Amino acid sequence: MKTSRPDRRGFIIYSFFFICFLCALASINEVRFDSLLKFGRCALSNINAPNSTSTANVLLAPNSSSDDEIRILFGILTLPDQYHRRHFLRMIYGTQTPVGASVDVKFVFCNLTKEDQKVLVALEIMRYDDIIILNCKENMNKGKTYTYFSSLPEMFNDTKGPNRPYHYVMKTDDDAYFRLQSLVDSLKPLPRQDLYYGYVIPCPSMDPFVHYMSGMGYLISWDIVEWIRESDIPKNHLEGPEDKIFGDWIREGHRAKNRYNAKWSMYNFPEPPTRCTHELWPDTIAVHLLKNQEKWITTLKYFNVTDNLKPSKLYHIP
Structure with missing residues (x-):
């Protein structure tokens, strides 16, 4: 007797209705039109996919939201003529890819004063787009820090555009090395409002509530940036050691109820030894006072920054 072949077409139709039934159960409480569209995609994807398990995982995976990502403006205060230092720092920070945050590294200085600066800095902007030029005369203790912070709310006020406000703003020096992933990890559990963070x-x-944060690098939340622009307290108290003056603003304005002392993950380079230094160690966010190439190389070698160098026939580095 000849065995009859299974009805393949009937089997496919049966499977289709069975999967539709399962999807209907999953979306029984959803009556909106967009839910019906999801229902249709669910049925079709399970029929056509060679591996229904992996397809379902893709469909059900939560969408990544940029709103959950920390946004940091990382401002390095420097001078217009420091071309080589900026190019060096672009390598240092351009090879770091922190997870869980968007970190925009910008170089910050006052108005250009020489013809060569106008050409060379313009070329840098065209190539890298990572420079902020403040409307001020270069100075150390006569308001550059105030100009930096108070200028930002107008620069970054596109709530839905390319220049959105940040969650945090950092002010640091060009002789400091920050490990961005360590910085981001330390910020994740902290508030995004009324925050003052540093050494x-x-x-x-x-005790971060007694004095102020060191100029090696400190970070504040965006609401404090907006307060600096609007308040008369900073405007009336500009001259003096800028980081100490900044602490005075915060105290007089009763700001920064949330403060975080990152010591001893932030510290000065070990040599020469002082009360602000200790040896390099793995639990590091920032190392300060890297005043020469030797100190930079010692620091970068300690943290194995070239470990991810890809092998290639084009070079050999022992």
Whole structure:
């Protein structure tokens, strides 16, 4: 007796209706039109996919939201003529890819004063787009920090455009090395409002509510940036050691109820030893006072920054 072949077409139709039934159960409470569209995609994808399990995982995976990602403006205060230092720091920060945050590294200085600056800095902007030129005269203790912070709300006020406000703003020096992933990880559990973050001065102090944060690098939340622009307290108190003056603003304005002392993950380079230094160690966010190439190389070698160099026939580095 000849065995009859299974009805393949009937089997496919049966499978289709069975999958439709399962999808209907999953979306029984959803009556909106967009839910019906999802229902249709669910049925079709399960029929056509060679591996229904992996397809379902893709469909059900949550969409990544940029709103959940920390946005940091990382401002390095420097001078217009420091071309070589900027190119060097572009390598340092351009090879770091922190997870969980968008970190925009910008070089910050005052108005250009020489013809060569106007050409060379313009070329840098055209090539890298990572420079902020403030409307001020270069200075150390006569308001550059105020101009930096107070200028940002007008620069970054496109709530839905390319220049959106940030969650945090960093001010640091061009002789400091930050490990961006360590910085991001330390920020994740912290508030995004009324925050003042850094290395407490004086060196032996561990209380961020007594004095102020060192100029090696400190970070504030965007609401404090907006307050600096709007308040008369900073405007009336500009001259003096800028990081100490900044601490005065915060105290007089009763700001920064949330403070974070990142000591001893932030510290000065070990040599020469002072109360602000210790040896390089793995739990590091920032190393400061890298005043020469030797100190930079020592620091970069310690943290194995070239470990991810891809092998290639084009070069050999022992």
